[in-house]
Amino acid sequence: MELKLPELGDNVSAATVVGVLVKEGDRVAPGDPLLELETDKAVMEVPAEAGGVVRRVLVKVGDEVRPGQPFLELAEEAGEEAQAPEAPRAAPAPPKPLEAPSPAPKAPVAPLEEERRLIPAAPSVRRLARELGVDLQQVRGTGLAGRITAEDVRRAAGLLAPSELPPAALPAAQAPKLPDFSRWGPVRTEPMSGVRKATMRSMAQAWAQVPMVTHFDEADITELEGLRKRYAKRAEERGFRLTLTAFLLKALALTLRAFPKFNASIDPEKAEVIFKDYVHIGVAVDTPHGLLVPVIRNVDQKGVLRLAKELQEVSERARERKLAPEEMQGGTFSLSNLGGIGGTGFTPIVNWPEVAILGVSRSQTKPVWDPEKEAFQPRLVMPFSLTYDHRLIDGAEAARFCRHLAQLLEDPLGLALE
CATH class of the missing domain: 3.30.559.10 (Chloramphenicol acetyltransferase-like domain)
Structure with missing residues:
Protein backbone atom coordinates (compact mmCIF):
# COMPACT_ATOMS: atom_id res chain seq x y z
CA MET A 1 0.00 0.00 0.00
CA GLU A 2 1.30 3.44 -0.95
CA LEU A 3 0.48 6.11 1.64
CA LYS A 4 -0.05 9.67 0.40
CA LEU A 5 0.00 12.95 2.28
CA PRO A 6 -3.48 14.20 3.23
CA GLU A 7 -4.68 17.77 2.92
CA LEU A 8 -2.70 19.90 5.37
CA GLY A 9 -5.16 22.74 6.03
CA ASP A 10 -6.77 25.71 4.35
CA ASN A 11 -4.50 27.38 1.79
CA VAL A 12 -1.57 25.08 2.72
CA SER A 13 -0.12 23.78 -0.56
CA ALA A 14 3.27 22.54 0.66
CA ALA A 15 5.18 21.55 3.79
CA THR A 16 8.73 20.67 4.84
CA VAL A 17 9.65 17.31 6.37
CA VAL A 18 11.28 18.02 9.74
CA GLY A 19 11.14 14.49 11.15
CA VAL A 20 10.82 10.90 9.88
CA LEU A 21 9.52 8.85 12.80
CA VAL A 22 9.77 5.34 11.28
CA LYS A 23 12.28 3.29 9.30
CA GLU A 24 12.09 0.32 6.95
CA GLY A 25 11.00 -2.85 8.72
CA ASP A 26 9.09 -1.06 11.52
CA ARG A 27 5.58 -2.33 12.25
CA VAL A 28 3.02 0.43 12.69
CA ALA A 29 -0.59 0.48 13.81
CA PRO A 30 -3.35 2.80 12.53
CA GLY A 31 -2.90 6.25 14.09
CA ASP A 32 0.84 5.86 14.80
CA PRO A 33 2.81 9.02 13.85
CA LEU A 34 4.93 8.57 10.72
CA LEU A 35 6.20 12.06 9.83
CA GLU A 36 6.58 15.50 11.34
CA LEU A 37 5.83 18.32 8.90
CA GLU A 38 6.30 22.06 9.13
CA THR A 39 3.26 23.53 7.41
CA ASP A 40 3.26 27.27 6.93
CA LYS A 41 3.23 28.27 10.61
CA ALA A 42 2.87 25.05 12.56
CA VAL A 43 4.46 21.63 13.07
CA MET A 44 2.10 18.67 12.73
CA GLU A 45 2.33 14.88 12.75
CA VAL A 46 1.08 12.67 9.91
CA PRO A 47 -0.51 9.50 11.36
CA ALA A 48 -0.73 6.08 9.71
CA GLU A 49 -4.11 5.47 8.13
CA ALA A 50 -3.55 1.70 8.16
CA GLY A 51 -1.40 -0.83 9.96
CA GLY A 52 1.42 -2.94 8.53
CA VAL A 53 5.17 -3.12 8.01
CA VAL A 54 7.12 -0.19 6.60
CA ARG A 55 8.55 -1.39 3.29
CA ARG A 56 10.05 1.88 2.08
CA VAL A 57 10.24 5.52 3.19
CA LEU A 58 10.00 7.82 0.15
CA VAL A 59 10.93 11.15 1.78
CA LYS A 60 13.70 12.48 4.00
CA VAL A 61 14.21 15.39 6.38
CA GLY A 62 14.38 18.68 4.48
CA ASP A 63 12.20 17.57 1.55
CA GLU A 64 9.35 19.82 0.46
CA VAL A 65 6.19 17.75 0.06
CA ARG A 66 2.65 18.42 -1.15
CA PRO A 67 -0.80 16.94 -0.42
CA GLY A 68 -1.35 13.76 -2.43
CA GLN A 69 2.37 13.00 -2.73
CA PRO A 70 3.39 9.38 -1.83
CA PHE A 71 5.63 9.35 1.24
CA LEU A 72 5.73 5.73 2.41
CA GLU A 73 5.15 2.17 1.18
CA LEU A 74 3.43 -0.13 3.67
CA ALA A 75 3.03 -3.91 3.49
CA GLU A 76 -0.19 -5.16 5.08
CA GLU A 77 1.48 -8.41 6.07
CA ALA A 78 5.11 -9.06 6.94
CA GLY A 79 5.14 -11.92 4.45
CA GLU A 80 4.53 -9.53 1.55
CA GLU A 81 8.11 -8.30 1.88
CA ALA A 82 9.38 -11.70 0.84
CA GLN A 83 6.93 -11.95 -2.06
CA ALA A 84 7.73 -8.51 -3.48
CA PRO A 85 11.01 -9.47 -5.20
CA GLU A 86 9.34 -12.48 -6.91
CA ALA A 87 6.79 -10.30 -8.73
CA PRO A 88 9.01 -9.59 -11.79
CA ARG A 89 9.85 -13.33 -12.24
CA ALA A 90 6.18 -14.27 -12.17
CA ALA A 91 5.45 -12.25 -15.33
CA PRO A 92 8.27 -12.71 -17.84
CA ALA A 93 6.12 -12.58 -20.99
CA PRO A 94 6.56 -9.39 -23.11
CA PRO A 95 2.98 -8.04 -22.94
CA LYS A 96 2.50 -8.60 -19.23
CA PRO A 97 5.15 -6.23 -17.74
CA LEU A 98 3.45 -3.27 -19.47
CA GLU A 99 -0.09 -4.27 -18.61
CA ALA A 100 0.37 -5.43 -15.01
CA PRO A 101 1.42 -2.12 -13.42
CA SER A 102 -1.31 -0.14 -15.19
CA PRO A 103 -4.67 -1.51 -14.00
CA ALA A 104 -3.56 -3.18 -10.76
CA PRO A 105 -2.70 -0.14 -8.60
CA LYS A 106 -5.15 2.32 -10.13
CA ALA A 107 -8.38 0.48 -9.38
CA PRO A 108 -8.05 0.47 -5.55
CA VAL A 109 -6.04 3.69 -5.20
CA ALA A 110 -8.61 6.07 -6.73
CA PRO A 111 -11.35 5.51 -4.14
CA LEU A 112 -8.79 5.55 -1.31
CA GLU A 113 -7.37 8.82 -2.60
CA GLU A 114 -10.86 10.30 -2.92
CA GLU A 115 -11.50 9.49 0.74
CA ARG A 116 -8.09 10.63 1.91
CA ARG A 117 -8.18 14.08 0.27
CA LEU A 118 -10.94 16.16 1.75
CA ILE A 119 -12.08 18.30 -1.17
CA PRO A 120 -13.43 21.68 0.01
CA ALA A 121 -16.44 21.91 -2.29
CA ALA A 122 -20.21 22.17 -1.81
CA PRO A 123 -22.49 19.34 -3.05
CA SER A 124 -23.73 21.56 -5.89
CA VAL A 125 -20.14 22.15 -7.03
CA ARG A 126 -19.41 18.40 -6.90
CA ARG A 127 -22.50 17.73 -9.00
CA LEU A 128 -21.40 20.34 -11.56
CA ALA A 129 -17.94 18.76 -11.71
CA ARG A 130 -19.47 15.34 -12.44
CA GLU A 131 -21.66 16.82 -15.18
CA LEU A 132 -18.68 18.57 -16.84
CA GLY A 133 -16.30 15.65 -16.35
CA VAL A 134 -13.91 17.64 -14.15
CA ASP A 135 -11.68 15.87 -11.61
CA LEU A 136 -11.89 17.96 -8.43
CA GLN A 137 -8.56 16.54 -7.27
CA GLN A 138 -6.94 18.62 -10.03
CA VAL A 139 -8.83 21.86 -9.31
CA ARG A 140 -7.33 24.63 -7.19
CA GLY A 141 -9.95 26.51 -5.18
CA THR A 142 -10.00 30.30 -5.28
CA GLY A 143 -12.87 30.75 -2.82
CA LEU A 144 -12.76 31.57 0.88
CA ALA A 145 -10.27 29.30 2.72
CA GLY A 146 -9.40 27.60 -0.58
CA ARG A 147 -12.90 26.29 -1.30
CA ILE A 148 -13.62 25.20 -4.87
CA THR A 149 -16.30 27.36 -6.48
CA ALA A 150 -18.53 26.74 -9.47
CA GLU A 151 -16.38 29.22 -11.42
CA ASP A 152 -13.26 27.15 -10.61
CA VAL A 153 -14.97 24.06 -12.07
CA ARG A 154 -16.11 25.88 -15.22
CA ARG A 155 -12.61 27.31 -15.61
CA ALA A 156 -11.11 23.82 -15.35
CA ALA A 157 -13.59 22.64 -17.98
CA GLY A 158 -12.48 25.44 -20.33
CA LEU A 159 -15.76 27.34 -20.16
CA LEU A 160 -14.24 30.60 -18.87
CA ALA A 161 -11.94 32.79 -20.90
CA PRO A 162 -8.66 34.03 -19.36
CA SER A 163 -10.11 37.57 -19.14
CA GLU A 164 -12.70 36.23 -16.71
CA LEU A 165 -10.10 35.03 -14.23
CA PRO A 166 -10.23 36.79 -10.85
CA PRO A 167 -7.22 39.00 -9.96
CA ALA A 168 -5.93 36.46 -7.42
CA ALA A 169 -5.70 33.79 -10.14
CA LEU A 170 -3.79 35.92 -12.65
CA PRO A 171 -0.06 35.22 -12.93
CA ALA A 172 2.09 37.41 -10.68
CA ALA A 173 4.78 39.63 -12.14
CA GLN A 174 8.17 37.95 -12.23
CA ALA A 175 10.71 39.31 -9.77
CA PRO A 176 13.89 40.64 -11.41
CA LYS A 177 16.93 38.39 -11.24
CA LEU A 178 19.37 39.21 -8.43
CA PRO A 179 22.93 40.23 -9.24
CA ASP A 180 25.86 38.03 -8.28
CA PHE A 181 26.67 39.53 -4.86
CA SER A 182 29.84 37.43 -4.55
CA ARG A 183 31.46 39.74 -7.12
CA TRP A 184 31.90 42.35 -4.37
CA GLY A 185 32.79 40.19 -1.40
CA PRO A 186 32.12 36.95 0.50
CA VAL A 187 28.49 35.87 0.91
CA ARG A 188 26.66 33.02 2.60
CA THR A 189 23.17 31.61 2.13
CA GLU A 190 20.74 29.76 4.34
CA PRO A 191 17.32 28.35 3.45
CA MET A 192 14.23 30.16 4.70
CA SER A 193 12.25 28.38 7.41
CA GLY A 194 8.69 27.34 6.69
Whole structure:
Protein backbone atom coordinates (compact mmCIF):
# COMPACT_ATOMS: atom_id res chain seq x y z
CA MET A 1 0.00 0.00 0.00
CA GLU A 2 1.30 3.44 -0.95
CA LEU A 3 0.48 6.11 1.64
CA LYS A 4 -0.05 9.67 0.40
CA LEU A 5 0.00 12.95 2.28
CA PRO A 6 -3.48 14.20 3.23
CA GLU A 7 -4.68 17.77 2.92
CA LEU A 8 -2.70 19.90 5.37
CA GLY A 9 -5.16 22.74 6.03
CA ASP A 10 -6.77 25.71 4.35
CA ASN A 11 -4.50 27.38 1.79
CA VAL A 12 -1.57 25.08 2.72
CA SER A 13 -0.12 23.78 -0.56
CA ALA A 14 3.27 22.54 0.66
CA ALA A 15 5.18 21.55 3.79
CA THR A 16 8.73 20.67 4.84
CA VAL A 17 9.65 17.31 6.37
CA VAL A 18 11.28 18.02 9.74
CA GLY A 19 11.14 14.49 11.15
CA VAL A 20 10.82 10.90 9.88
CA LEU A 21 9.52 8.85 12.80
CA VAL A 22 9.77 5.34 11.28
CA LYS A 23 12.28 3.29 9.30
CA GLU A 24 12.09 0.32 6.95
CA GLY A 25 11.00 -2.85 8.72
CA ASP A 26 9.09 -1.06 11.52
CA ARG A 27 5.58 -2.33 12.25
CA VAL A 28 3.02 0.43 12.69
CA ALA A 29 -0.59 0.48 13.81
CA PRO A 30 -3.35 2.80 12.53
CA GLY A 31 -2.90 6.25 14.09
CA ASP A 32 0.84 5.86 14.80
CA PRO A 33 2.81 9.02 13.85
CA LEU A 34 4.93 8.57 10.72
CA LEU A 35 6.20 12.06 9.83
CA GLU A 36 6.58 15.50 11.34
CA LEU A 37 5.83 18.32 8.90
CA GLU A 38 6.30 22.06 9.13
CA THR A 39 3.26 23.53 7.41
CA ASP A 40 3.26 27.27 6.93
CA LYS A 41 3.23 28.27 10.61
CA ALA A 42 2.87 25.05 12.56
CA VAL A 43 4.46 21.63 13.07
CA MET A 44 2.10 18.67 12.73
CA GLU A 45 2.33 14.88 12.75
CA VAL A 46 1.08 12.67 9.91
CA PRO A 47 -0.51 9.50 11.36
CA ALA A 48 -0.73 6.08 9.71
CA GLU A 49 -4.11 5.47 8.13
CA ALA A 50 -3.55 1.70 8.16
CA GLY A 51 -1.40 -0.83 9.96
CA GLY A 52 1.42 -2.94 8.53
CA VAL A 53 5.17 -3.12 8.01
CA VAL A 54 7.12 -0.19 6.60
CA ARG A 55 8.55 -1.39 3.29
CA ARG A 56 10.05 1.88 2.08
CA VAL A 57 10.24 5.52 3.19
CA LEU A 58 10.00 7.82 0.15
CA VAL A 59 10.93 11.15 1.78
CA LYS A 60 13.70 12.48 4.00
CA VAL A 61 14.21 15.39 6.38
CA GLY A 62 14.38 18.68 4.48
CA ASP A 63 12.20 17.57 1.55
CA GLU A 64 9.35 19.82 0.46
CA VAL A 65 6.19 17.75 0.06
CA ARG A 66 2.65 18.42 -1.15
CA PRO A 67 -0.80 16.94 -0.42
CA GLY A 68 -1.35 13.76 -2.43
CA GLN A 69 2.37 13.00 -2.73
CA PRO A 70 3.39 9.38 -1.83
CA PHE A 71 5.63 9.35 1.24
CA LEU A 72 5.73 5.73 2.41
CA GLU A 73 5.15 2.17 1.18
CA LEU A 74 3.43 -0.13 3.67
CA ALA A 75 3.03 -3.91 3.49
CA GLU A 76 -0.19 -5.16 5.08
CA GLU A 77 1.48 -8.41 6.07
CA ALA A 78 5.11 -9.06 6.94
CA GLY A 79 5.14 -11.92 4.45
CA GLU A 80 4.53 -9.53 1.55
CA GLU A 81 8.11 -8.30 1.88
CA ALA A 82 9.38 -11.70 0.84
CA GLN A 83 6.93 -11.95 -2.06
CA ALA A 84 7.73 -8.51 -3.48
CA PRO A 85 11.01 -9.47 -5.20
CA GLU A 86 9.34 -12.48 -6.91
CA ALA A 87 6.79 -10.30 -8.73
CA PRO A 88 9.01 -9.59 -11.79
CA ARG A 89 9.85 -13.33 -12.24
CA ALA A 90 6.18 -14.27 -12.17
CA ALA A 91 5.45 -12.25 -15.33
CA PRO A 92 8.27 -12.71 -17.84
CA ALA A 93 6.12 -12.58 -20.99
CA PRO A 94 6.56 -9.39 -23.11
CA PRO A 95 2.98 -8.04 -22.94
CA LYS A 96 2.50 -8.60 -19.23
CA PRO A 97 5.15 -6.23 -17.74
CA LEU A 98 3.45 -3.27 -19.47
CA GLU A 99 -0.09 -4.27 -18.61
CA ALA A 100 0.37 -5.43 -15.01
CA PRO A 101 1.42 -2.12 -13.42
CA SER A 102 -1.31 -0.14 -15.19
CA PRO A 103 -4.67 -1.51 -14.00
CA ALA A 104 -3.56 -3.18 -10.76
CA PRO A 105 -2.70 -0.14 -8.60
CA LYS A 106 -5.15 2.32 -10.13
CA ALA A 107 -8.38 0.48 -9.38
CA PRO A 108 -8.05 0.47 -5.55
CA VAL A 109 -6.04 3.69 -5.20
CA ALA A 110 -8.61 6.07 -6.73
CA PRO A 111 -11.35 5.51 -4.14
CA LEU A 112 -8.79 5.55 -1.31
CA GLU A 113 -7.37 8.82 -2.60
CA GLU A 114 -10.86 10.30 -2.92
CA GLU A 115 -11.50 9.49 0.74
CA ARG A 116 -8.09 10.63 1.91
CA ARG A 117 -8.18 14.08 0.27
CA LEU A 118 -10.94 16.16 1.75
CA ILE A 119 -12.08 18.30 -1.17
CA PRO A 120 -13.43 21.68 0.01
CA ALA A 121 -16.44 21.91 -2.29
CA ALA A 122 -20.21 22.17 -1.81
CA PRO A 123 -22.49 19.34 -3.05
CA SER A 124 -23.73 21.56 -5.89
CA VAL A 125 -20.14 22.15 -7.03
CA ARG A 126 -19.41 18.40 -6.90
CA ARG A 127 -22.50 17.73 -9.00
CA LEU A 128 -21.40 20.34 -11.56
CA ALA A 129 -17.94 18.76 -11.71
CA ARG A 130 -19.47 15.34 -12.44
CA GLU A 131 -21.66 16.82 -15.18
CA LEU A 132 -18.68 18.57 -16.84
CA GLY A 133 -16.30 15.65 -16.35
CA VAL A 134 -13.91 17.64 -14.15
CA ASP A 135 -11.68 15.87 -11.61
CA LEU A 136 -11.89 17.96 -8.43
CA GLN A 137 -8.56 16.54 -7.27
CA GLN A 138 -6.94 18.62 -10.03
CA VAL A 139 -8.83 21.86 -9.31
CA ARG A 140 -7.33 24.63 -7.19
CA GLY A 141 -9.95 26.51 -5.18
CA THR A 142 -10.00 30.30 -5.28
CA GLY A 143 -12.87 30.75 -2.82
CA LEU A 144 -12.76 31.57 0.88
CA ALA A 145 -10.27 29.30 2.72
CA GLY A 146 -9.40 27.60 -0.58
CA ARG A 147 -12.90 26.29 -1.30
CA ILE A 148 -13.62 25.20 -4.87
CA THR A 149 -16.30 27.36 -6.48
CA ALA A 150 -18.53 26.74 -9.47
CA GLU A 151 -16.38 29.22 -11.42
CA ASP A 152 -13.26 27.15 -10.61
CA VAL A 153 -14.97 24.06 -12.07
CA ARG A 154 -16.11 25.88 -15.22
CA ARG A 155 -12.61 27.31 -15.61
CA ALA A 156 -11.11 23.82 -15.35
CA ALA A 157 -13.59 22.64 -17.98
CA GLY A 158 -12.48 25.44 -20.33
CA LEU A 159 -15.76 27.34 -20.16
CA LEU A 160 -14.24 30.60 -18.87
CA ALA A 161 -11.94 32.79 -20.90
CA PRO A 162 -8.66 34.03 -19.36
CA SER A 163 -10.11 37.57 -19.14
CA GLU A 164 -12.70 36.23 -16.71
CA LEU A 165 -10.10 35.03 -14.23
CA PRO A 166 -10.23 36.79 -10.85
CA PRO A 167 -7.22 39.00 -9.96
CA ALA A 168 -5.93 36.46 -7.42
CA ALA A 169 -5.70 33.79 -10.14
CA LEU A 170 -3.79 35.92 -12.65
CA PRO A 171 -0.06 35.22 -12.93
CA ALA A 172 2.09 37.41 -10.68
CA ALA A 173 4.78 39.63 -12.14
CA GLN A 174 8.17 37.95 -12.23
CA ALA A 175 10.71 39.31 -9.77
CA PRO A 176 13.89 40.64 -11.41
CA LYS A 177 16.93 38.39 -11.24
CA LEU A 178 19.37 39.21 -8.43
CA PRO A 179 22.93 40.23 -9.24
CA ASP A 180 25.86 38.03 -8.28
CA PHE A 181 26.67 39.53 -4.86
CA SER A 182 29.84 37.43 -4.55
CA ARG A 183 31.46 39.74 -7.12
CA TRP A 184 31.90 42.35 -4.37
CA GLY A 185 32.79 40.19 -1.40
CA PRO A 186 32.12 36.95 0.50
CA VAL A 187 28.49 35.87 0.91
CA ARG A 188 26.66 33.02 2.60
CA THR A 189 23.17 31.61 2.13
CA GLU A 190 20.74 29.76 4.34
CA PRO A 191 17.32 28.35 3.45
CA MET A 192 14.23 30.16 4.70
CA SER A 193 12.25 28.38 7.41
CA GLY A 194 8.69 27.34 6.69
CA VAL A 195 7.45 30.17 8.91
CA ARG A 196 9.48 32.77 7.03
CA LYS A 197 8.34 31.43 3.63
CA ALA A 198 4.72 31.56 4.78
CA THR A 199 5.20 35.13 6.03
CA MET A 200 6.79 36.12 2.72
CA ARG A 201 3.85 34.70 0.74
CA SER A 202 1.12 36.21 2.92
CA MET A 203 2.74 39.66 3.14
CA ALA A 204 3.33 39.81 -0.63
CA GLN A 205 -0.27 38.76 -1.27
CA ALA A 206 -1.61 41.33 1.20
CA TRP A 207 0.52 44.13 -0.29
CA ALA A 208 -0.65 43.24 -3.80
CA GLN A 209 -4.34 42.94 -2.88
CA VAL A 210 -5.00 45.71 -0.37
CA PRO A 211 -4.62 49.51 -0.86
CA MET A 212 -3.59 50.39 2.70
CA VAL A 213 -3.77 53.58 4.72
CA THR A 214 -2.56 53.97 8.32
CA HIS A 215 -4.20 56.25 10.91
CA PHE A 216 -2.30 57.19 14.10
CA ASP A 217 -3.79 58.02 17.49
CA GLU A 218 -3.05 57.64 21.21
CA ALA A 219 -4.89 56.81 24.42
CA ASP A 220 -4.36 57.92 28.01
CA ILE A 221 -4.14 54.58 29.85
CA THR A 222 -3.13 55.90 33.28
CA GLU A 223 -6.25 54.57 35.04
CA LEU A 224 -6.20 51.35 33.02
CA GLU A 225 -2.62 50.63 34.04
CA GLY A 226 -3.56 51.25 37.67
CA LEU A 227 -6.43 48.75 37.33
CA ARG A 228 -4.13 46.21 35.68
CA LYS A 229 -1.61 46.44 38.52
CA ARG A 230 -4.38 46.17 41.11
CA TYR A 231 -5.61 42.82 39.71
CA ALA A 232 -2.24 41.46 38.51
CA LYS A 233 -1.64 39.55 41.74
CA ARG A 234 -5.06 37.90 41.54
CA ALA A 235 -4.21 36.69 38.05
CA GLU A 236 -0.79 35.39 39.16
CA GLU A 237 -2.46 33.37 41.91
CA ARG A 238 -4.47 31.67 39.15
CA GLY A 239 -1.33 30.90 37.17
CA PHE A 240 -1.27 33.56 34.44
CA ARG A 241 -0.22 37.17 33.83
CA LEU A 242 -2.66 40.02 33.40
CA THR A 243 -1.24 42.05 30.51
CA LEU A 244 -2.33 45.16 28.69
CA THR A 245 -3.00 43.04 25.61
CA ALA A 246 -5.92 41.35 27.36
CA PHE A 247 -7.57 44.74 27.95
CA LEU A 248 -6.81 45.70 24.35
CA LEU A 249 -8.55 42.55 23.11
CA LYS A 250 -11.68 43.36 25.11
CA ALA A 251 -11.75 46.99 23.98
CA LEU A 252 -11.15 45.95 20.37
CA ALA A 253 -14.00 43.43 20.44
CA LEU A 254 -16.43 46.08 21.72
CA THR A 255 -15.21 48.55 19.11
CA LEU A 256 -15.59 45.98 16.31
CA ARG A 257 -19.18 45.40 17.43
CA ALA A 258 -19.80 49.14 17.22
CA PHE A 259 -18.05 49.38 13.81
CA PRO A 260 -18.88 46.08 12.02
CA LYS A 261 -17.29 47.17 8.75
CA PHE A 262 -13.85 46.70 10.34
CA ASN A 263 -14.78 43.07 11.08
CA ALA A 264 -15.71 42.31 7.47
CA SER A 265 -14.09 41.11 4.23
CA ILE A 266 -14.44 42.16 0.60
CA ASP A 267 -15.57 39.83 -2.20
CA PRO A 268 -14.38 41.74 -5.31
CA GLU A 269 -15.77 39.14 -7.72
CA LYS A 270 -19.32 39.66 -6.51
CA ALA A 271 -18.81 43.28 -5.41
CA GLU A 272 -20.10 42.34 -1.94
CA VAL A 273 -19.06 42.97 1.65
CA ILE A 274 -19.06 39.90 3.92
CA PHE A 275 -20.00 40.90 7.49
CA LYS A 276 -19.04 38.37 10.16
CA ASP A 277 -21.27 37.98 13.20
CA TYR A 278 -18.37 36.72 15.31
CA VAL A 279 -15.20 38.37 16.62
CA HIS A 280 -12.05 36.26 16.31
CA ILE A 281 -8.90 38.35 16.83
CA GLY A 282 -5.46 37.20 15.71
CA VAL A 283 -2.64 38.24 18.04
CA ALA A 284 0.90 38.46 16.64
CA VAL A 285 3.38 36.48 18.77
CA ASP A 286 7.14 36.93 18.45
CA THR A 287 8.82 33.49 18.56
CA PRO A 288 12.35 32.20 17.88
CA HIS A 289 10.97 30.70 14.66
CA GLY A 290 9.34 33.88 13.36
CA LEU A 291 6.05 35.71 13.68
CA LEU A 292 3.01 33.54 14.41
CA VAL A 293 -0.58 34.78 14.68
CA PRO A 294 -2.81 32.51 16.77
CA VAL A 295 -6.50 33.44 16.86
CA ILE A 296 -8.48 34.12 20.06
CA ARG A 297 -12.11 33.22 19.31
CA ASN A 298 -15.33 34.92 20.42
CA VAL A 299 -13.41 37.70 22.15
CA ASP A 300 -16.57 39.77 22.63
CA GLN A 301 -18.10 37.02 24.78
CA LYS A 302 -15.23 36.73 27.27
CA GLY A 303 -14.00 38.71 30.27
CA VAL A 304 -10.55 40.24 30.59
CA LEU A 305 -9.21 37.62 33.01
CA ARG A 306 -10.28 34.76 30.76
CA LEU A 307 -8.77 36.49 27.74
CA ALA A 308 -5.49 36.95 29.64
CA LYS A 309 -5.38 33.23 30.49
CA GLU A 310 -6.17 32.13 26.92
CA LEU A 311 -3.64 34.59 25.52
CA GLN A 312 -0.85 33.25 27.72
CA GLU A 313 -1.69 29.63 26.86
CA VAL A 314 -1.81 30.18 23.10
CA SER A 315 1.38 32.31 23.16
CA GLU A 316 3.24 29.52 24.97
CA ARG A 317 2.06 26.96 22.41
CA ALA A 318 3.19 29.31 19.62
CA ARG A 319 6.70 29.62 21.07
CA GLU A 320 6.90 25.84 21.53
CA ARG A 321 5.58 25.29 17.97
CA LYS A 322 2.63 23.28 19.22
CA LEU A 323 -0.11 25.29 17.52
CA ALA A 324 -2.51 23.35 15.33
CA PRO A 325 -3.13 24.88 11.87
CA GLU A 326 -6.77 25.62 12.73
CA GLU A 327 -5.61 27.77 15.68
CA MET A 328 -4.21 30.27 13.16
CA GLN A 329 -7.24 30.39 10.87
CA GLY A 330 -10.57 32.21 10.90
CA GLY A 331 -9.43 35.57 12.27
CA THR A 332 -11.56 38.64 11.57
CA PHE A 333 -9.11 41.32 12.80
CA SER A 334 -5.47 41.35 13.94
CA LEU A 335 -3.51 42.95 16.79
CA SER A 336 0.25 43.52 16.88
CA ASN A 337 1.58 44.83 20.20
CA LEU A 338 5.23 45.91 20.12
CA GLY A 339 4.97 47.92 23.33
CA GLY A 340 7.13 45.46 25.23
CA ILE A 341 9.99 45.99 22.79
CA GLY A 342 9.85 49.71 22.03
CA GLY A 343 9.20 52.22 19.30
CA THR A 344 6.92 55.23 18.95
CA GLY A 345 4.80 53.97 16.04
CA PHE A 346 4.70 51.67 13.00
CA THR A 347 2.45 50.78 10.06
CA PRO A 348 1.33 47.13 10.31
CA ILE A 349 0.25 45.32 7.12
CA VAL A 350 -3.37 44.19 6.86
CA ASN A 351 -3.66 40.41 7.15
CA TRP A 352 -5.75 39.72 4.01
CA PRO A 353 -8.64 38.81 3.69
CA GLU A 354 -9.19 40.91 6.82
CA VAL A 355 -9.61 44.66 6.26
CA ALA A 356 -7.83 46.19 9.26
CA ILE A 357 -5.10 45.64 11.85
CA LEU A 358 -4.12 47.51 15.03
CA GLY A 359 -0.50 48.20 15.93
CA VAL A 360 0.46 49.21 19.48
CA SER A 361 3.74 50.85 20.51
CA ARG A 362 5.42 51.52 23.87
CA SER A 363 3.51 53.70 26.34
CA GLN A 364 5.31 56.74 27.75
CA THR A 365 4.64 59.15 30.60
CA LYS A 366 3.94 62.58 29.12
CA PRO A 367 2.81 65.97 30.44
CA VAL A 368 -0.89 66.34 29.56
CA TRP A 369 -2.82 69.58 30.15
CA ASP A 370 -5.52 69.28 32.81
CA PRO A 371 -8.07 72.08 32.19
CA GLU A 372 -9.67 71.66 35.64
CA LYS A 373 -6.40 72.11 37.52
CA GLU A 374 -5.02 74.41 34.85
CA ALA A 375 -1.71 72.58 34.93
CA PHE A 376 0.17 69.82 33.17
CA GLN A 377 -0.16 66.39 34.79
CA PRO A 378 2.03 63.30 34.20
CA ARG A 379 -0.07 60.76 32.26
CA LEU A 380 0.73 57.35 30.75
CA VAL A 381 0.00 57.63 27.02
CA MET A 382 -0.14 54.68 24.62
CA PRO A 383 0.43 55.33 20.87
CA PHE A 384 -1.36 53.06 18.42
CA SER A 385 -1.93 52.85 14.67
CA LEU A 386 -4.73 51.41 12.57
CA THR A 387 -3.95 50.20 9.05
CA TYR A 388 -7.09 49.64 6.96
CA ASP A 389 -8.26 48.63 3.49
CA HIS A 390 -9.22 51.90 1.80
CA ARG A 391 -11.48 50.06 -0.67
CA LEU A 392 -13.96 49.54 2.17
CA ILE A 393 -13.03 51.99 4.93
CA ASP A 394 -12.75 55.77 4.63
CA GLY A 395 -10.45 57.97 6.68
CA ALA A 396 -13.25 59.51 8.77
CA GLU A 397 -14.50 56.03 9.73
CA ALA A 398 -10.99 54.99 10.75
CA ALA A 399 -10.63 58.12 12.90
CA ARG A 400 -13.97 57.42 14.65
CA PHE A 401 -12.95 53.78 15.21
CA CYS A 402 -9.71 54.88 16.87
CA ARG A 403 -11.44 57.50 19.04
CA HIS A 404 -14.02 54.94 20.22
CA LEU A 405 -11.23 52.49 21.09
CA ALA A 406 -9.26 55.19 22.93
CA GLN A 407 -12.29 56.24 24.98
CA LEU A 408 -12.87 52.66 26.11
CA LEU A 409 -9.23 52.32 27.17
CA GLU A 410 -9.30 55.67 28.97
CA ASP A 411 -12.38 54.68 31.01
CA PRO A 412 -11.70 51.22 32.52
CA LEU A 413 -14.97 51.30 34.53
CA GLY A 414 -16.92 51.86 31.32
CA LEU A 415 -14.95 49.05 29.67
CA ALA A 416 -15.90 46.71 32.52
CA LEU A 417 -19.58 47.72 32.30
CA GLU A 418 -19.62 47.09 28.55
